[in-house]
Amino acid sequence: MENDEKKYEDIIKSLNGLKEVKAPANFEADLQRRINSEKLSKGEKKKFWENIFVPSKIIPSLGLVATAVVIIFVMETNSEEMDNPFLIEPRVREDVFVITEYENTETKQEEISKQKSLKKDEPVHEKRRDESELKSSEDKMITGREKSGEVEGLLDEKDVVKDQDLSAGNYSATKLALTDSSAILPPTTAPETSSDMVTGQAITKEELNFRQVQLTEEEQKTVNELKIQVQSVEKTNKSQK
Amino acid sequence: MDIKLRELSDEELILEFQKNNTEDAFNILVQRYKNPLTNFVFRFLGDYEACNDVVQETMIKIYRYKDSYSSVAKFSTWVYTIAGNLARTEYRRLRRRNIFSINDYGEDHSTYDLPDENYRPDVITDSGIKDKIIQTALLKVKETYREAVVLRDIQGLSYEEISEILGVNEGTVKSRINRGRAQLQKLLKAIHKE
Numbered sequence: 546m547e548n549d550e551k552k553y554e555d556i557i558k559s560l561n562g563l564k565e566v567k568a569p570a571n572f573e574a575d576l577q578r579r580i581n582s583e584k585l586s587k588g589e590k591k592k593f594w595e596n597i598f599v600p601s602k603i604i605p606s607l608g609l610v611a612t613a614v615v616i617i618f619v620m621e622t623n624s625e626e627m628d629n630p631f632l633i634e635p636r637v638r639e640d641v642f643v644i645t646e647y648e649n650t651e652t653k654q655e656e657i658s659k660q661k662s663l664k665k666d667e668p669v670h671e672k673r674r675d676e677s678e679l680k681s682s683e684d685k686m687i688t689g690r691e692k693s694g695e696v697e698g699l700l701d702e703k704d705v706v707k708d709q710d711l712s713a714g715n716y717s718a719t720k721l722a723l724t725d726s727s728a729i730l731p732p733t734t735a736p737e738t739s740s741d742m743v744t745g746q747a748i749t750k751e752e753l754n755f756r757q758v759q760l761t762e763e764e765q766k767t768v769n770e771l772k773i774q775v776q777s778v779e780k781t782n783k784s785q786k
Numbered sequence: 787m788d789i790k791l792r793e794l795s796d797e798e799l800i801l802e803f804q805k806n807n808t809e810d811a812f813n814i815l816v817q818r819y820k821n822p823l824t825n826f827v828f829r830f831l832g833d834y835e836a837c838n839d840v841v842q843e844t845m846i847k848i849y850r851y852k853d854s855y856s857s858v859a860k861f862s863t864w865v866y867t868i869a870g871n872l873a874r875t876e877y878r879r880l881r882r883r884n885i886f887s888i889n890d891y892g893e894d895h896s897t898y899d900l901p902d903e904n905y906r907p908d909v910i911t912d913s914g915i916k917d918k919i920i921q922t923a924l925l926k927v928k929e930t931y932r933e934a935v936v937l938r939d940i941q942g943l944s945y946e947e948i949s950e951i952l953g954v955n956e957g958t959v960k961s962r963i964n965r966g967r968a969q970l971q972k973l974l975k976a977i978h979k980e
Contacts, residue, residue, distance in 0.1 A: 549960075549964050549967075553964070553967040553968070553971060555971075556939070556967050556970050556971050556974065557939050557967070559916075559920055559974065560920070560924075560935070560936075560939035560940050560970075561939060561940070561942075563829070563917055563920060563921075563940060564917055565821065565825050566821075566824055566825045566828040566829070566834070566837070567821045567824060567825075568820040568821055568823075568824040568838070568841060569838060572816075572820050572824075572838070572841070572842070573813070573816060573817070573820070575842060576816060576842055576845050576846070579842060579846060580846060580849055583846065583850070
Protein backbone atom coordinates (compact mmCIF):
# COMPACT_ATOMS: atom_id res chain seq x y z
CA MET A 546 0.00 0.00 0.00
CA GLU A 547 2.88 2.35 0.87
CA ASN A 548 4.50 1.42 -2.44
CA ASP A 549 1.34 2.40 -4.26
CA GLU A 550 1.28 5.76 -2.47
CA LYS A 551 4.92 6.38 -3.41
CA LYS A 552 4.18 5.36 -6.98
CA TYR A 553 1.40 7.91 -7.29
CA GLU A 554 2.98 10.51 -5.01
CA ASP A 555 2.82 13.26 -7.62
CA ILE A 556 -0.80 12.60 -8.36
CA ILE A 557 -1.71 12.57 -4.67
CA LYS A 558 0.13 15.86 -4.13
CA SER A 559 -1.60 17.41 -7.12
CA LEU A 560 -5.02 16.33 -5.85
CA ASN A 561 -4.29 17.50 -2.32
CA GLY A 562 -3.13 20.82 -3.65
CA LEU A 563 -6.37 21.56 -5.40
CA LYS A 564 -8.16 24.60 -4.10
CA GLU A 565 -11.17 23.78 -1.99
CA VAL A 566 -14.41 24.62 -3.67
CA LYS A 567 -16.67 26.42 -1.23
CA ALA A 568 -20.44 26.61 -1.02
CA PRO A 569 -22.04 29.87 -2.15
CA ALA A 570 -22.55 32.63 0.41
CA ASN A 571 -26.35 32.32 0.28
CA PHE A 572 -26.23 28.56 0.71
CA GLU A 573 -27.79 28.52 4.18
CA ALA A 574 -30.46 31.06 3.28
CA ASP A 575 -31.44 29.07 0.21
CA LEU A 576 -31.49 25.91 2.27
CA GLN A 577 -33.70 27.48 4.91
CA ARG A 578 -36.08 28.78 2.27
CA ARG A 579 -36.36 25.33 0.68
CA ILE A 580 -36.93 23.67 4.06
CA ASN A 581 -39.65 26.18 4.95
CA SER A 582 -41.39 25.71 1.62
CA GLU A 583 -41.32 21.94 2.17
CA LYS A 584 -42.79 22.41 5.66
CA LEU A 585 -45.62 24.51 4.25
CA SER A 586 -46.42 22.02 1.51
CA LYS A 587 -46.29 19.20 4.04
CA GLY A 588 -48.63 21.11 6.40
CA GLU A 589 -51.09 21.76 3.62
CA LYS A 590 -51.09 18.17 2.54
CA LYS A 591 -53.86 16.43 4.42
CA LYS A 592 -54.39 12.77 4.77
CA PHE A 593 -56.77 10.94 2.44
CA TRP A 594 -59.33 10.29 5.18
CA GLU A 595 -59.19 13.89 6.30
CA ASN A 596 -59.98 14.98 2.76
CA ILE A 597 -62.91 12.59 2.48
CA PHE A 598 -64.65 13.45 5.73
CA VAL A 599 -64.96 17.12 4.97
CA PRO A 600 -68.64 18.23 5.23
CA SER A 601 -68.53 19.77 1.78
CA LYS A 602 -67.68 16.36 0.35
CA ILE A 603 -69.44 13.99 2.70
CA ILE A 604 -72.95 15.54 2.35
CA PRO A 605 -73.27 15.16 -1.43
CA SER A 606 -71.67 11.73 -1.31
CA LEU A 607 -74.13 10.57 1.37
CA GLY A 608 -76.99 11.98 -0.69
CA LEU A 609 -75.74 10.07 -3.69
CA VAL A 610 -75.54 6.86 -1.70
CA ALA A 611 -79.07 7.35 -0.31
CA THR A 612 -80.43 7.97 -3.81
CA ALA A 613 -78.74 4.83 -5.07
CA VAL A 614 -80.23 2.80 -2.22
CA VAL A 615 -83.73 4.14 -2.93
CA ILE A 616 -83.41 3.39 -6.64
CA ILE A 617 -82.25 -0.15 -5.92
CA PHE A 618 -85.14 -0.65 -3.47
CA VAL A 619 -87.72 0.58 -5.98
CA MET A 620 -86.24 -1.55 -8.75
CA GLU A 621 -86.32 -4.61 -6.52
CA THR A 622 -89.99 -4.15 -5.59
CA ASN A 623 -91.05 -3.64 -9.22
CA SER A 624 -88.97 -6.42 -10.57
CA GLU A 625 -91.96 -8.20 -12.23
CA GLU A 626 -91.37 -8.58 -15.90
CA MET A 627 -93.33 -6.15 -17.96
CA ASP A 628 -94.50 -7.69 -21.23
CA ASN A 629 -94.82 -5.57 -24.26
CA PRO A 630 -98.59 -5.23 -24.75
CA PHE A 631 -98.14 -5.17 -28.53
CA LEU A 632 -96.44 -8.55 -28.48
CA ILE A 633 -99.02 -10.34 -26.32
CA GLU A 634 -101.28 -12.67 -28.26
CA PRO A 635 -104.97 -12.04 -27.59
CA ARG A 636 -106.59 -14.54 -25.30
CA VAL A 637 -109.01 -16.91 -27.04
CA ARG A 638 -112.45 -16.73 -25.52
CA GLU A 639 -113.25 -20.42 -25.69
CA ASP A 640 -116.59 -19.90 -24.04
CA VAL A 641 -117.61 -17.61 -26.93
CA PHE A 642 -115.78 -18.99 -29.98
CA VAL A 643 -115.20 -22.56 -31.03
CA ILE A 644 -112.85 -23.38 -33.80
CA THR A 645 -113.85 -26.29 -35.94
CA GLU A 646 -112.10 -27.70 -38.92
CA TYR A 647 -112.91 -30.32 -41.41
CA GLU A 648 -110.22 -32.77 -42.00
CA ASN A 649 -111.63 -34.09 -45.22
CA THR A 650 -113.71 -31.62 -47.15
CA GLU A 651 -113.73 -33.79 -50.27
CA THR A 652 -115.64 -36.56 -48.56
CA LYS A 653 -118.13 -34.02 -47.35
CA GLN A 654 -118.62 -32.66 -50.84
CA GLU A 655 -119.14 -36.20 -52.15
CA GLU A 656 -121.68 -36.77 -49.49
CA ILE A 657 -123.55 -33.63 -50.47
CA SER A 658 -123.52 -34.67 -54.13
CA LYS A 659 -124.93 -38.10 -53.19
CA GLN A 660 -127.66 -36.47 -51.25
CA LYS A 661 -128.42 -34.25 -54.21
CA SER A 662 -128.68 -37.30 -56.46
CA LEU A 663 -131.02 -38.92 -53.97
CA LYS A 664 -133.05 -35.76 -53.98
CA LYS A 665 -133.66 -36.18 -57.73
CA ASP A 666 -134.70 -39.81 -57.28
CA GLU A 667 -136.95 -39.18 -54.35
CA PRO A 668 -138.81 -35.91 -54.80
CA VAL A 669 -141.15 -36.82 -51.99
CA HIS A 670 -138.47 -36.39 -49.43
CA GLU A 671 -136.88 -33.39 -51.16
CA LYS A 672 -137.94 -30.96 -48.59
CA ARG A 673 -136.66 -33.05 -45.75
CA ARG A 674 -133.30 -33.71 -47.45
CA ASP A 675 -132.81 -30.00 -48.03
CA GLU A 676 -133.39 -29.57 -44.42
CA SER A 677 -130.81 -32.24 -43.63
CA GLU A 678 -128.24 -30.49 -45.87
CA LEU A 679 -128.94 -27.25 -44.21
CA LYS A 680 -128.52 -28.90 -40.89
CA SER A 681 -125.26 -30.48 -41.90
CA SER A 682 -123.98 -27.15 -43.21
CA GLU A 683 -125.13 -25.55 -40.04
CA ASP A 684 -123.34 -28.22 -38.08
CA LYS A 685 -120.03 -27.32 -39.62
CA MET A 686 -119.64 -24.75 -36.99
CA ILE A 687 -121.54 -24.33 -33.84
CA THR A 688 -120.89 -21.04 -32.28
CA GLY A 689 -120.02 -20.70 -28.69
CA ARG A 690 -123.14 -18.82 -28.14
CA GLU A 691 -125.18 -21.84 -29.15
CA LYS A 692 -122.89 -24.01 -27.10
CA SER A 693 -123.01 -21.84 -24.07
CA GLY A 694 -126.63 -20.80 -24.37
CA GLU A 695 -129.10 -22.83 -26.31
CA VAL A 696 -127.08 -25.99 -26.53
CA GLU A 697 -125.78 -25.74 -23.02
CA GLY A 698 -128.57 -27.83 -21.72
CA LEU A 699 -127.70 -30.56 -24.19
CA LEU A 700 -124.05 -30.77 -23.09
CA ASP A 701 -124.88 -33.25 -20.39
CA GLU A 702 -126.68 -35.42 -22.90
CA LYS A 703 -123.66 -35.34 -25.17
CA ASP A 704 -121.56 -37.46 -22.88
CA VAL A 705 -124.32 -40.01 -22.52
CA VAL A 706 -124.80 -40.18 -26.29
CA LYS A 707 -121.10 -40.64 -26.82
CA ASP A 708 -121.05 -43.59 -24.49
CA GLN A 709 -124.24 -45.31 -25.59
CA ASP A 710 -125.61 -44.40 -28.98
CA LEU A 711 -122.46 -43.97 -30.98
CA SER A 712 -121.22 -47.41 -30.32
CA ALA A 713 -120.31 -49.19 -33.57
CA GLY A 714 -123.08 -51.81 -33.48
CA ASN A 715 -125.93 -49.49 -32.83
CA TYR A 716 -124.74 -47.06 -35.39
CA SER A 717 -124.44 -49.67 -38.15
CA ALA A 718 -127.88 -51.08 -37.33
CA THR A 719 -129.53 -47.75 -37.57
CA LYS A 720 -127.65 -46.93 -40.72
CA LEU A 721 -128.77 -50.12 -42.43
CA ALA A 722 -132.37 -49.58 -41.40
CA LEU A 723 -132.45 -46.02 -42.53
CA THR A 724 -130.70 -46.53 -45.85
CA ASP A 725 -132.79 -49.56 -46.86
CA SER A 726 -136.08 -47.99 -46.04
CA SER A 727 -137.10 -44.87 -47.88
CA ALA A 728 -140.06 -44.38 -45.61
CA ILE A 729 -137.84 -43.72 -42.67
CA LEU A 730 -135.92 -40.54 -42.66
CA PRO A 731 -132.22 -40.86 -43.33
CA PRO A 732 -130.00 -39.95 -40.49
CA THR A 733 -129.03 -36.37 -40.50
CA THR A 734 -125.70 -37.21 -39.05
CA ALA A 735 -122.72 -38.25 -41.02
CA PRO A 736 -120.54 -40.70 -39.14
CA GLU A 737 -117.43 -38.64 -39.69
CA THR A 738 -118.89 -35.56 -38.11
CA SER A 739 -119.15 -37.14 -34.74
CA SER A 740 -115.48 -37.87 -34.28
CA ASP A 741 -113.56 -37.32 -37.51
CA MET A 742 -114.84 -34.04 -38.79
CA VAL A 743 -115.00 -32.11 -35.63
CA THR A 744 -111.95 -31.66 -33.62
CA GLY A 745 -111.15 -29.93 -30.39
CA GLN A 746 -113.99 -29.10 -28.14
CA ALA A 747 -116.58 -28.61 -30.85
CA ILE A 748 -119.98 -30.02 -30.14
CA THR A 749 -122.13 -31.10 -33.02
CA LYS A 750 -125.75 -31.98 -33.04
CA GLU A 751 -124.84 -35.35 -34.51
CA GLU A 752 -122.84 -36.12 -31.43
CA LEU A 753 -125.85 -35.40 -29.35
CA ASN A 754 -127.88 -37.83 -31.55
CA PHE A 755 -131.11 -36.40 -30.34
CA ARG A 756 -133.02 -37.45 -33.45
CA GLN A 757 -131.73 -40.98 -33.78
CA VAL A 758 -134.24 -43.49 -32.63
CA GLN A 759 -133.10 -46.63 -30.99
CA LEU A 760 -135.19 -49.52 -32.28
CA THR A 761 -136.04 -52.48 -30.15
CA GLU A 762 -135.91 -55.99 -31.58
CA GLU A 763 -139.70 -56.17 -32.04
CA GLU A 764 -139.74 -52.84 -33.82
CA GLN A 765 -136.89 -54.01 -35.99
CA LYS A 766 -138.86 -57.14 -36.92
CA THR A 767 -141.94 -55.15 -37.82
CA VAL A 768 -139.79 -52.82 -39.91
CA ASN A 769 -138.30 -55.77 -41.74
CA GLU A 770 -141.77 -57.30 -42.32
CA LEU A 771 -142.97 -53.99 -43.67
CA LYS A 772 -139.94 -53.82 -45.94
CA ILE A 773 -140.67 -57.27 -47.31
CA GLN A 774 -144.32 -56.34 -47.88
CA VAL A 775 -143.33 -53.16 -49.67
CA GLN A 776 -140.84 -55.00 -51.81
CA SER A 777 -143.40 -57.68 -52.73
CA VAL A 778 -145.95 -54.98 -53.59
CA GLU A 779 -143.37 -53.25 -55.76
CA LYS A 780 -142.55 -56.50 -57.52
CA THR A 781 -146.21 -57.25 -58.27
CA ASN A 782 -146.66 -53.71 -59.59
CA LYS A 783 -143.66 -54.13 -61.84
CA SER A 784 -144.84 -57.49 -63.14
CA GLN A 785 -148.29 -56.04 -63.85
CA LYS A 786 -146.68 -53.24 -65.82
CA MET B 787 -26.79 27.44 24.18
CA ASP B 788 -25.25 28.11 20.76
CA ILE B 789 -21.73 27.99 22.21
CA LYS B 790 -22.44 24.70 23.94
CA LEU B 791 -23.82 23.23 20.69
CA ARG B 792 -20.73 24.30 18.78
CA GLU B 793 -18.62 22.27 21.18
CA LEU B 794 -20.60 19.10 20.44
CA SER B 795 -19.42 16.50 17.96
CA ASP B 796 -21.31 15.74 14.75
CA GLU B 797 -22.93 12.67 16.26
CA GLU B 798 -24.02 14.59 19.38
CA LEU B 799 -25.47 17.36 17.26
CA ILE B 800 -27.54 15.01 15.12
CA LEU B 801 -28.76 13.24 18.29
CA GLU B 802 -29.77 16.61 19.71
CA PHE B 803 -31.59 17.37 16.48
CA GLN B 804 -33.28 13.97 16.53
CA LYS B 805 -34.43 14.10 20.15
CA ASN B 806 -35.26 17.76 20.68
CA ASN B 807 -35.69 18.88 17.07
CA THR B 808 -33.10 21.60 17.77
CA GLU B 809 -32.80 23.55 14.55
CA ASP B 810 -29.55 25.18 15.75
CA ALA B 811 -27.87 21.78 15.95
CA PHE B 812 -28.84 21.15 12.35
CA ASN B 813 -27.60 24.59 11.29
CA ILE B 814 -24.21 23.89 12.92
CA LEU B 815 -23.98 20.61 11.01
CA VAL B 816 -24.80 22.47 7.79
CA GLN B 817 -22.05 25.00 8.52
CA ARG B 818 -19.58 22.18 9.14
CA TYR B 819 -20.38 20.10 6.08
CA LYS B 820 -21.47 22.55 3.40
CA ASN B 821 -17.92 23.21 2.12
CA PRO B 822 -16.52 19.66 2.33
CA LEU B 823 -19.60 18.31 0.59
CA THR B 824 -19.48 21.06 -2.04
CA ASN B 825 -15.81 20.27 -2.72
CA PHE B 826 -16.48 16.53 -2.96
CA VAL B 827 -19.51 16.87 -5.20
CA PHE B 828 -17.91 19.50 -7.44
CA ARG B 829 -14.80 17.36 -7.99
CA PHE B 830 -17.04 14.46 -8.88
CA LEU B 831 -19.51 16.34 -11.09
CA GLY B 832 -17.46 19.23 -12.48
CA ASP B 833 -20.55 21.46 -12.52
CA TYR B 834 -20.87 24.06 -9.78
CA GLU B 835 -24.62 24.72 -10.14
CA ALA B 836 -25.44 21.06 -10.15
CA CYS B 837 -23.06 20.59 -7.23
CA ASN B 838 -24.85 23.29 -5.26
CA ASP B 839 -28.23 21.63 -5.92
CA VAL B 840 -26.90 18.25 -4.84
CA VAL B 841 -25.47 19.61 -1.59
CA GLN B 842 -28.71 21.46 -0.84
CA GLU B 843 -30.66 18.28 -1.50
CA THR B 844 -28.29 16.38 0.79
CA MET B 845 -28.94 18.82 3.62
CA ILE B 846 -32.69 18.63 3.08
CA LYS B 847 -32.52 14.85 3.25
CA ILE B 848 -30.61 15.06 6.51
CA TYR B 849 -33.28 17.41 7.84
CA ARG B 850 -36.20 15.27 6.65
CA TYR B 851 -34.79 11.84 7.48
CA LYS B 852 -32.86 12.71 10.62
CA ASP B 853 -34.49 9.76 12.44
CA SER B 854 -33.06 7.25 9.98
CA TYR B 855 -29.53 8.01 11.21
CA SER B 856 -28.28 5.49 13.74
CA SER B 857 -25.49 6.39 16.15
CA VAL B 858 -23.61 3.20 15.21
CA ALA B 859 -22.12 4.85 12.10
CA LYS B 860 -20.14 8.05 11.89
CA PHE B 861 -22.19 11.08 10.92
CA SER B 862 -19.68 12.02 8.21
CA THR B 863 -20.04 8.58 6.62
CA TRP B 864 -23.83 8.92 6.56
CA VAL B 865 -23.64 12.40 5.04
CA TYR B 866 -21.12 11.41 2.37
CA THR B 867 -23.20 8.35 1.50
CA ILE B 868 -26.24 10.53 0.88
CA ALA B 869 -24.22 13.10 -1.06
CA GLY B 870 -22.46 10.39 -3.10
CA ASN B 871 -25.76 8.73 -4.10
CA LEU B 872 -27.31 12.03 -5.13
CA ALA B 873 -24.11 13.05 -6.96
CA ARG B 874 -24.07 9.79 -8.94
CA THR B 875 -27.72 10.24 -9.93
CA GLU B 876 -27.09 13.82 -10.97
CA TYR B 877 -23.94 12.88 -12.89
CA ARG B 878 -25.86 10.30 -14.95
CA ARG B 879 -28.64 12.79 -15.59
CA LEU B 880 -26.13 15.42 -16.71
CA ARG B 881 -24.36 12.95 -18.95
CA ARG B 882 -27.64 11.97 -20.63
CA ARG B 883 -28.58 15.61 -21.07
CA ASN B 884 -25.20 16.43 -22.62
CA ILE B 885 -25.39 13.49 -25.01
CA PHE B 886 -28.87 14.45 -26.19
CA SER B 887 -28.27 18.18 -26.29
CA ILE B 888 -25.04 17.93 -28.30
CA ASN B 889 -25.39 14.88 -30.50
CA ASP B 890 -29.06 15.34 -31.39
CA TYR B 891 -28.73 19.01 -32.15
CA GLY B 892 -29.85 20.06 -35.60
CA GLU B 893 -31.95 18.38 -38.23
CA ASP B 894 -29.09 16.59 -39.97
CA HIS B 895 -28.11 14.84 -36.71
CA SER B 896 -24.53 15.92 -37.15
CA THR B 897 -22.29 16.39 -34.11
CA TYR B 898 -20.81 19.71 -33.21
CA ASP B 899 -17.51 20.45 -31.54
CA LEU B 900 -18.19 22.97 -28.83
CA PRO B 901 -15.44 25.49 -28.16
CA ASP B 902 -13.83 24.94 -24.76
CA GLU B 903 -14.12 28.25 -22.98
CA ASN B 904 -12.03 27.06 -20.02
CA TYR B 905 -8.76 27.22 -21.88
CA ARG B 906 -9.18 30.58 -23.44
CA PRO B 907 -6.09 32.72 -22.56
CA ASP B 908 -8.18 35.65 -21.33
CA VAL B 909 -10.13 33.42 -18.98
CA ILE B 910 -7.42 31.27 -17.53
CA THR B 911 -4.99 32.62 -14.99
CA ASP B 912 -1.70 30.94 -14.15
CA SER B 913 -2.84 29.99 -10.66
CA GLY B 914 -5.98 28.38 -11.87
CA ILE B 915 -4.74 26.58 -14.94
CA LYS B 916 -3.36 23.63 -13.06
CA ASP B 917 -6.57 23.16 -11.09
CA LYS B 918 -8.67 23.22 -14.24
CA ILE B 919 -6.46 20.73 -16.04
CA ILE B 920 -6.57 18.36 -13.07
CA GLN B 921 -10.33 18.76 -12.78
CA THR B 922 -10.76 18.05 -16.48
CA ALA B 923 -8.56 14.96 -16.21
CA LEU B 924 -10.43 13.84 -13.11
CA LEU B 925 -13.75 13.99 -14.97
CA LYS B 926 -12.30 11.65 -17.61
CA VAL B 927 -11.53 9.00 -15.02
CA LYS B 928 -14.10 6.26 -14.70
CA GLU B 929 -16.99 7.17 -12.37
CA THR B 930 -16.40 4.48 -9.74
CA TYR B 931 -12.64 5.14 -9.59
CA ARG B 932 -13.09 8.89 -9.51
CA GLU B 933 -15.39 8.79 -6.50
CA ALA B 934 -12.91 6.69 -4.55
CA VAL B 935 -9.96 8.91 -5.55
CA VAL B 936 -11.80 12.10 -4.58
CA LEU B 937 -12.84 10.71 -1.22
CA ARG B 938 -9.33 9.50 -0.47
CA ASP B 939 -6.93 12.04 -2.03
CA ILE B 940 -9.07 15.21 -1.94
CA GLN B 941 -11.38 14.69 1.05
CA GLY B 942 -8.80 12.74 3.03
CA LEU B 943 -11.12 10.03 4.31
CA SER B 944 -9.85 6.68 5.57
CA TYR B 945 -10.19 3.47 3.58
CA GLU B 946 -12.61 2.20 6.18
CA GLU B 947 -14.85 5.25 5.82
CA ILE B 948 -14.72 5.04 2.05
CA SER B 949 -15.65 1.37 2.10
CA GLU B 950 -18.67 2.25 4.26
CA ILE B 951 -19.67 5.13 2.02
CA LEU B 952 -19.35 3.16 -1.21
CA GLY B 953 -20.70 -0.05 0.32
CA VAL B 954 -17.77 -2.17 -0.80
CA ASN B 955 -14.91 -3.80 1.09
CA GLU B 956 -11.60 -2.07 1.71
CA GLY B 957 -9.73 -4.17 -0.86
CA THR B 958 -12.09 -3.01 -3.57
CA VAL B 959 -11.68 0.56 -2.39
CA LYS B 960 -7.90 0.35 -2.62
CA SER B 961 -8.09 -1.26 -6.03
CA ARG B 962 -10.44 1.44 -7.29
CA ILE B 963 -8.23 4.18 -5.88
CA ASN B 964 -5.10 2.75 -7.51
CA ARG B 965 -6.80 2.32 -10.85
CA GLY B 966 -8.16 5.83 -10.64
CA ARG B 967 -4.74 7.21 -9.83
CA ALA B 968 -3.19 5.26 -12.71
CA GLN B 969 -5.74 6.65 -15.16
CA LEU B 970 -5.20 10.13 -13.81
CA GLN B 971 -1.45 9.80 -14.11
CA LYS B 972 -1.74 8.93 -17.78
CA LEU B 973 -3.96 11.92 -18.34
CA LEU B 974 -1.72 14.29 -16.43
CA LYS B 975 1.61 13.05 -17.80
CA ALA B 976 2.35 16.26 -19.58
CA ILE B 977 1.85 18.37 -16.48
CA HIS B 978 4.04 16.16 -14.36
CA LYS B 979 6.79 16.27 -16.97
CA GLU B 980 6.72 20.04 -16.82
